Amino acid sequence: MATLIEQSSILIIAIPLLIAFLTPLIGMASKKARNTVVIVGLAFVAFLVFALARDVILNGIHIYTLGATSSSLTIPEGTMIPVRIILEVDGVSVFMGIVVAIVALVAVVYSLSAMKEETGQNRFYTLLLLLIAGTFGMVFTGDLFNLFVFLEIASISGAALIAFKIRFADSQEGGFKYIVVSAIASLMVLFAISLLYAQYNLLNMGALAAAMQYTMLDRIALVILIAAFAMKLGGVPMHMWLSDTYSVAPASITVLLITASQASMYALMRICFILYGVTLDLAVVGWIIIAIGILSMFVGVTMAVRQTDITRLIAYNCVCEAGFMLIGLGVGLAVLGDRTALSTYGTTAISGAFFHMINHALFEGLLFLVAGAIFYRIGTRDINRMGGLGHTMKLTAVFFLLGALASSGLPPFNGFASKILIYESVYQFNPILTIIGILVSIITLAVFVKAFFSAFTGALLPKYADIKEVPKTMIAAMTIFAVIIIIFGLFPGLIVDWIVRPATDALVDQASYINAIMGAIP
């Protein structure tokens, strides 16, 4: 068991890759064997993630040097800097890992019946696994260039999956937009990495953080990195692609794309808090991120009001919710240098953002799965052409209501628990931000109530009279999300103590991240 945990950080990335390479071969022989291998493999990966999370939270940062004579040998003899690629797993990484592991399992379970009728399933599952492996790689790696490579894996497999439904022209357009945006963003990331490499001849994040001088070139690199990752996570003004791609992708893929976006947000935090840290001009950078957050909230919620397409509505709500996380993180970043402010409300704001991140993945995931279920049965996404679906698809209606209430931040659901953390801490930083947040939440509620009433209540339309509830595995997938939402809503304190608080502590503790790589060298 100890060896398994020691190797687990690489196994979590390598096992999905291995299964992805095997899937085309197994799939030729038997569909059932392929589905079993995918599910069992991902369940094993999820188990490893939880075991690793427990170990990291109890024993501190986990280091894995690839290709060295020993996995803890970060710095080879005869030099003072790390040479090889190092996986560095701290509280933030395992937090993101838990999010990805839960969502990945649910997405695969949902796909089993949702994709039954489609052609090209072998390739679908291959790319699904690659997307999951890419996201895991992004959150576990401690090397900047490695981050870029995994970003590319996630974007390319994501784009191909968005275009999966080839009979609709919209899907191809969505895939095209996603890949163009991702390609530009990742080239910007690479350019920024090369600027950093040019000065320090390093690629490891911990070593770079230790060597960081915050010169003019570093500032340029920081601006480019923030722009690129904000583009990838769909922050306004670079949000145009998000609604077009999320609305046309198969529902299980959209859920994974949300986690891929959150991995970009993780990378943004990693760069601001760990790579640059207190050398940063904190207030300015913090306010830039807060500004992106406020804009995202406003634009997301106002655009959501206008939508008649149910998936586009949820996609704009995603933009809006991402704004909440950005505000929480921005406030945390703005007070990072100020110890008293950090301990009174800074860490609470970051905790709120983290908690909202996992909640966001859960309730937006649930909403997208519900929208996918409706599309699966009636073949349209237009709210105005739906009506009375609650009579026949009772469970789906309940799940939609659950997701909508959680997203609007009503007690006792999980969205309330995380939003209240953000509200109360941000209020001490700047009260206006809290007022904006509450306002946006109210409008969100109005949007969802309208959508719910026109889609699920009212008289049952005659053309939908013989609509049945969706297949069992789809219901099972939605139930998993719903149960976790309710548990998180009822016991928020436990979740915050177990996984959110360690993540927050790891994020503000730049010194131990550097020490894990550089050892005793100051």
Add this chain to the structure above:
Amino acid sequence: MSKIVRTVANQLMLFVLVFGIYVIMHGHVTPGGGFQGGAVIASGIVMLIVAFGSGHIKNSLRERRLSVVESSGALLFIVVAFAGIGTVFFYNFLVGSRIFGGIPPTGSNPGDVWTGGVIPLMNLGVGLKVIAGLSAAVLALALFSSGEEME
């Protein structure tokens, strides 16, 4: 294409193959490696597609087989990486052993193929992957734009 082009392409393919395999298998001694050699051979296959037409090539290069070759190349790569997990993932466990285990003298030397540890094996895996992958992609694009479709 005309008969001259097809005959010349047929003859040239042999040299392309030999050169590509040379580049792949000497990747640890001379400039080159799996990606470069794979691209050389894949461009040879593109030459055949241009000369004979994609419909003709489709009959001999079936998509299924290309998929199998591509997957096995990728699997060879990741399995060699996994094989080092007794020490650390990606550990070069073959240096100093019987297989490709030679250690070249320090500094400038004439070069020896029997060196490099796992590097030649990984080059081979990547080479197979790139050959099959690039030809499959080009073939699919060519077939699709000429109106036919892959299986």
Add this chain to the structure above:
Amino acid sequence: MRQFFAWLFLIVLMVFLVIGGFEMVHPFGEPPSTMDQYIIDNTQQEAGSNNVVGAVVFDYRGFDTLGEATVLFAAVTGVLLVLRAGKKKEET
């Protein structure tokens, strides 16, 4: 108007990059090289390879290459997925 702002953005970005890049990047031909010099000096013992770039690609940064091979694999799979012949007739 949009054109004007786009041009402005482009020009400002270029000036920014040129000034920032030329003034700050190390002088051409004399890069800082602690990590790279270590690799150049130790490749032959550690990886047993004469080709230093090959050793970096497959040994020191082998994980990147695994990712790179995966990117290619994903792209080829994606091309074949997008260009597959759907069984159902297209209905747009």
Add this chain to the structure above:
Amino acid sequence: MAEILIGNFPLVAAVVLMGIGLYILIFRRNLIKIVMGITILSSSVNLFLVTLGYRTGGIAPIYTDAPEGPMVLPVVQALTLTNIVIAVATSALILSLVIRIYRHTGSLDSKKSRRMKG
């Protein structure tokens, strides 16, 4: 100024290529040209990376029959190799999507073939 430009000629070339790539991405609406823009942008980053690793009078970092002289930095060359392969993969995928879009809409103009707005 002139000395800086001549001394850093490869950097100038990289920035010019980057400008061309961004110009295409911002102002051109043809989908194929967008693919070309991304490829040019990627080439500019590759050129920049390789330039960073150059040492005056350096030789290729390969010990087989190596002449005397300092070796240029190998890591950037490996990074460039990775990025080249990634660029190939990206453009292959984008081109296949463009072919599909062309089949569906009969146009390569991004304004005409665009269906989703807002």
